[in-house]
Amino acid sequence: MQRVRRFTRFRLAPAVYSEARPVEVSAWVVGGEPVPFDEASGQRFEPVRMGMPWGRPWDTVWFDVRGVAPSAWAPEETELVVDLGFTADQPGFQAEATAYRPDGSIVKAIEPLNAWVPLPQSGPFRLLIEAAANPVVQVPYEYEPTLLGDPRTSGDEPRYTLRRLEVARRDLVVWELLQDVYALDGLVGVLPPEGIRRAAIVSALERMVDVMDPDDVPGTAALGREVLAPVLSTKAPASALRVSAVGHAHIDCAWLWPTRETERKVARTFANVLDLIERDPEFVFAASSAQQYAWLKDGQPGLYARVRDAVAAGRIRPVGGMWVESDTNMPGGEALARQFVLGKRFFLEEFGVVSDEVWLPDSFGYSASLPQIATAAGARYFVTQKPSWNETNAIPYSTFLWEGIDGSRIFTHLPPAETYNSDLDGPDLARAERNFSEKGVAHEVLGLFGWGDGGGGPTREMLAMAARKADLDGSPRIRLTDPTSFFRAAEAELPDPPVWVGEMYLELHRGALVSQQKTKRGNRHSEALLRQAELWAATAAILKGATYPTAQLEDAWRTVLLQQFHDILPGTAIAWVHQDAEAGYARVESLLEGLIETALAALTGDGDVPLAANAGPLAQHGVPAMGIGPASAPVPATPRVEDGVWVVEDDRLRVVVDDRGVLVSVRDRVADRELLPEGTAGGVLQLLRDTPREWDAWDINEEDQRSGQELLEPTRVHGDNDAVVVRHNIGKSTVDVRISVVDGHLDLAFDIDWQESQKLLKLAFPLDVRADRAASEIQFGHLHRPIHRNTSWDAARFETVAHRWIHVGEPSWGVAIANDVVYGHDLRTVAAPSGRPMVMARLSLLRAPRYPDPSADQGRHSFTVSLRPGGIPEAVADGYRQQLPPRALHGAPVAPLVVVSNPAAVVEAVKLAEDGSGDLVLRLYEAHGDRCEATVTTSVNWDAVEATDLLECPTGAGAVQRVEPCRVEVSLRPFELLTLRFRAPRAAA
Numbered sequence: 007m008q009r010v011r012r013f014t015r016f017r018l019a020p021a022v023y024s025e026a027r028p029v030e031v032s033a034w035v036v037g038g039e040p041v042p043f044d045e046a047s048g049q050r051f052e053p054v055r056m057g058m059p060w061g062r063p064w065d066t067v068w069f070d071v072r073g074v075a076p077s078a079w080a081p082e083e084t085e086l087v088v089d090l091g092f093t094a095d096q097p098g099f100q101a102e103a104t105a106y107r108p109d110g111s112i113v114k115a116i117e118p119l120n121a122w123v124p125l126p127q128s129g130p131f132r133l134l135i136e137a138a139a140n141p142v143v144q145v146p147y148e149y150e151p152t153l154l155g156d157p158r159t160s161g162d163e164p165r166y167t168l169r170r171l172e173v174a175r176r177d178l179v180v181w182e183l184l185q186d187v188y189a190l191d192g193l194v195g196v197l198p199p200e201g202i203r204r205a206a207i208v209s210a211l212e213r214m215v216d217v218m219d220p221d222d223v224p225g226t227a228a229l230g231r232e233v234l235a236p237v238l239s240t241k242a243p244a245s246a247l248r249v250s251a252v253g254h255a256h257i258d259c260a261w262l263w264p265t266r267e268t269e270r271k272v273a274r275t276f277a278n279v280l281d282l283i284e285r286d287p288e289f290v291f292a293a294s295s296a297q298q299y300a301w302l303k304d305g306q307p308g309l310y311a312r313v314r315d316a317v318a319a320g321r322i323r324p325v326g327g328m329w330v331e332s333d334t335n336m337p338g339g340e341a342l343a344r345q346f347v348l349g350k351r352f353f354l355e356e357f358g359v360v361s362d363e364v365w366l367p368d369s370f371g372y373s374a375s376l377p378q379i380a381t382a383a384g385a386r387y388f389v390t391q392k393p394s395w396n397e398t399n400a401i402p403y404s405t406f407l408w409e410g411i412d413g414s415r416i417f418t419h420l421p422p423a424e425t426y427n428s429d430l431d432g433p434d435l436a437r438a439e440r441n442f443s444e445k446g447v448a449h450e451v452l453g454l455f456g457w458g459d460g461g462g463g464p465t466r467e468m469l470a471m472a473a474r475k476a477d478l479d480g481s482p483r484i485r486l487t488d489p490t491s492f493f494r495a496a497e498a499e500l501p502d503p504p505v506w507v508g509e510m511y512l513e514l515h516r517g518a519l520v521s522q523q524k525t526k527r528g529n530r531h532s533e534a535l536l537r538q539a540e541l542w543a544a545t546a547a548i549l550k551g552a553t554y555p556t557a558q559l560e561d562a563w564r565t566v567l568l569q570q571f572h573d574i575l576p577g578t579a580i581a582w583v584h585q586d587a588e589a590g591y592a593r594v595e596s597l598l599e600g601l602i603e604t605a606l607a608a609l610t611g612d613g614d615v616p617l618a619a620n621a622g623p624l625a626q627h628g629v630p631a632m633g634i635g636p637a638s639a640p641v642p643a644t645p646r647v648e649d650g651v652w653v654v655e656d657d658r659l660r661v662v663v664d665d666r667g668v669l670v671s672v673r674d675r676v677a678d679r680e681l682l683p684e685g686t687a688g689g690v691l692q693l694l695r696d697t698p699r700e701w702d703a704w705d706i707n708e709e710d711q712r713s714g715q716e717l718l719e720p721t722r723v724h725g726d727n728d729a730v731v732v733r734h735n736i737g738k739s740t741v742d743v744r745i746s747v748v749d750g751h752l753d754l755a756f757d758i759d760w761q762e763s764q765k766l767l768k769l770a771f772p773l774d775v776r777a778d779r780a781a782s783e784i785q786f787g788h789l790h791r792p793i794h795r796n797t798s799w800d801a802a803r804f805e806t807v808a809h810r811w812i813h814v815g816e817p818s819w820g821v822a823i824a825n826d827v828v829y830g831h832d833l834r835t836v837a838a839p840s841g842r843p844m845v846m847a848r849l850s851l852l853r854a855p856r857y858p859d860p861s862a863d864q865g866r867h868s869f870t871v872s873l874r875p876g877g878i879p880e881a882v883a884d885g886y887r888q889q890l891p892p893r894a895l896h897g898a899p900v901a902p903l904v905v906v907s908n909p910a911a912v913v914e915a916v917k918l919a920e921d922g923s924g925d926l927v928l929r930l931y932e933a934h935g936d937r938c939e940a941t942v943t944t945s946v947n948w949d950a951v952e953a954t955d956l957l958e959c960p961t962g963a964g965a966v967q968r969v970e971p972c973r974v975e976v977s978l979r980p981f982e983l984l985t986l987r988f989r990a991p992r993a994a995a
């Protein structure tokens with residue numbers, strides 16, 4: 007095989023292009039952000055020669071290429087071959103280019119392993135090539151801090167050298183022979199060495215080398231193919247695994263490049279795909295993310311029209327039905343629902359397509375709420391491969407039913423090749439067979455092939471590989487198909503699939519719950535603003551006839567949904583991306599604040615009575631849920647010094663802070679019970695080492711947390727009106743904490759100037775609670791997770807997500823900890839000083855990773871965390887108290903549009919229907935994990951009331967009963983999500 011491989015590499019591969027003709031090349035350097043074709047094509051181009059250095063980081067260079075396609079060459083042999091100075095690194099992570107005709111239409115992309123452009127007509131031609139000098143930010147990863155991820159610091163040094171631009175003649179026989187050899191060599195690598203099949207292939211490859219003349223590869227290639235033909239025509243056995251191969255290109259909406267580059271990556275990838283579609287009638291390409299189609303529609307309408315045609319022909323399949331391939335740990339319930347609503351609506355309106363699967367191959371763990379949200383959006387299937395990245399445990403199934411917190415189930419497949427970037431070569435297919443858990447009773451697996459992460463997509467070489475393995479001894483059978491056909495076949499052959507219950511926790515990338523805190527704050531805050539804007543705008547539209555700002559709301563949602571992409575919200579992108587994200591959130595805030603102000607002004611009029619608008623689903627400060635009225639805000643307790651310690655108390659809570667600035671007692675005065683175990687301190691800040699083994703912004707390593715310090719020596723502890731204020735100075739960082747007691751809550755407000763590097767800041771509360779599990783809020787409900795380490799699964803879950811609150815309790819008493827913008831938590835049972843077990847609950851406030859953004863998390867941050875005794879209902883209420891505090895204003899009170907009788911039935915969204923009908927849409931869910939009955943009363947009459955899916959289409963479900971023109975009874979199962987659509991009264995005909 008050494009001889010075969012050397013012959014292939016140094017004789018066969020170089021002989022693919024048998025002749026070449028030079029071209030004339032001139033260039034125009036943009037010197038900044040990308041410009042459209044029309045602007046570029048009108049510039050002055052200067053002649054250039056091969057060997058020219060080009061490409062300041064993130065710059066664009068346009069090449070004007072003029073040449074002649076010789077008439078003696080066949081069109082399929084004739085192509086422009088380009089080498090922009092590509093590196094050996096992964097395609098999609100370096101320079102790429104787009105080739106345009108002089109009329110501005112796109113021909114195809116030019117990428118490191120797909121660097122040719124078809125020249126179908128003989129005679130003179132001209133192409134314009136838009137070359138993107140995307141720097142290799144770091145592949146392979148060494149995780150060293152780099153300045154390349156920010157155009158302001160990335161320097162001016164050209165990153166590339168123009169090496170090759172010529173018209174070349176592709177020898178089709180040599181090319182086909184090369185594909186034969188690649189397919190067979192891939193099998194040699196994976197077949198058992200003692201087996202007959204491998205020996206036969208090796209022997210055939212040897213004879214291929216024997217019969218060929220190394221000095222005349224083109225003249226002897228046909229002979230070589232003849233020798234290989236018998237081993238390539240040996241059929242696979244009946245028992246062979248069946249791989250449904252779907253063309254794909256994973257295109258991260260932003261990561262080691264900004265979103266503006268992704269817009270071009272999408273165009274390049276689709277251009278490649280459209281070219282391949284013409285070459286292979288069986289090839290089907292699946293592409294997710296409505297956002298990416300929307301970019302193409304806006305930026306490349308010509309290419310988009312061709313994509314639409316290919317969708318209509320079934321060759322391109324819009325999949326996933328989400329706006330982007332979002333993170334699923336951190337987006338709130340309504341936002342995750344809107345990922346589907348906006349995505350599915352776009353696919354339906356643009357293509358008439360209803361995608362029936364959820365497509366999230368790469369997100370960092372999968373929320374236990376997702377089965378319900380996905381099925382409520384009409385999805386039947388779910389696909390991901392990311393759980394294969396687990397460090398410790400493997401999900402024991404490849405094809406199974408995934409069951410969420412409410413009991414919803416969705417048919418799920420984890421492609422056992424464990425990649426979404428397959429080349430369909432031997433190793434990927436052998437891995438698929440090795441890992442396919444249901445292989446005793448099933449044959450069907452999904453294979454996603456095509457260059458991805460940075461896009462690019464399938465190549466003609468991959469299609470050649472698929473063709474050779476359609477029915478080949480030693481290989482799984484490859485069939486080019488679409489995802490739905492795969493899922494139907496998989497479902498049919500596995501009538502009784504195994505069931506996985508709860509979240510698919512990713513045992514890796516746990517630090518993504520903490521990194522880039524400002525991006526996370528922007529997300530949580532925007533979700534709250536969106537709720538308020540929709541609620542008040544819908545209320546103003548219905549009660550006052552105000553115009554509902556449909557377009558502005560959609561604009562805000564699109565930004566927020568885009569930024570929930572699985573490398574933006576997790577904080578794992580370059581500096582540029584996070585600067586863009588913060589600017590996006592600032593834009594959303596200003597837009598939504600304007601909408602809220604307008605709607606509230608329309609509702610309350612000109613009066614000067616002090617009021618509060620309560621957008622939350624539960625009454626606050628005496629103002630009813632979702633109403634506007636006079637408020638009686640609770641007054642915080644005044645701290646006093648007693649025996650050298652600070653005491654703050656009201657009639658429900660008594661808190662003691664000592665001179666170390668920590669809580670030494672938190673007493674529930676109603677239950678007469680202490681929250682903190684004896685001899686412990688609460689509200690302690692821990693500054694821990696954070697130097698991960700790899701994947702810096704992504705990972706927290708548990709062993710790092712053995713090293714660090716507790717902040718117990720404040721520079722000052724003093725009383726300031728209604729709070730005890732503690733200041734810590736650590737290095738160049740400062741932390742100010744205001745500790746107060748209000749309305750039975752202990753509130754800690756943090757103002758932090760964070761100047762650390764590779765440190766993790768945790769806030770710790772030891773709790774005198776006996777529990778072996780804890781509840782964390784997730785989308786539309788909560789999840790109980792074990793807090794012991796009985797199994798490797800429990801131990802691996804050392805950092806977990808919670809949204810607005812966590813709760814630990816005994817049957818009659820518990821503690822809720824709520825926050826305004828924290829996602830990372832850890833809860834463990836550990837030994838208290840007494841030797842008895844206690845629960846240690848910690849919130850992860852801040853990190854400071856150095857890669858891929860060396861300045862991540864530097865600067866000012868604020869957090870509020872509250873603690874109180876109570877059960878799950880109190881925890882739910884505290885979560886909304888943190889997220890939706892009443893807003894002060896003046897005018898006349900406004901009764902709520904909707905009143906829900908049972909606090910367990912929580913309203914998550916109030917809005918007008920997506921279709922512009924003026925119908926009111928109300929989304930609620932059961933929040934306590936119990937059955938509940940509730941009456942929904944509206945302040946106006948409706949023609950009809952229906953339960954709908956997330957897309958606001960009636961489901962015919964029986965959970966709703968109308969008892970009066972403006973009253974509806976609903977009954978909900980634990981965590982059930984219910985969307986109600988109130989049909990607006992229509993004018994009589």
Ligand SMILES: [Zn+2]
Nearest residue numbers: 258368459572
């Ligand atoms: Zn990705």
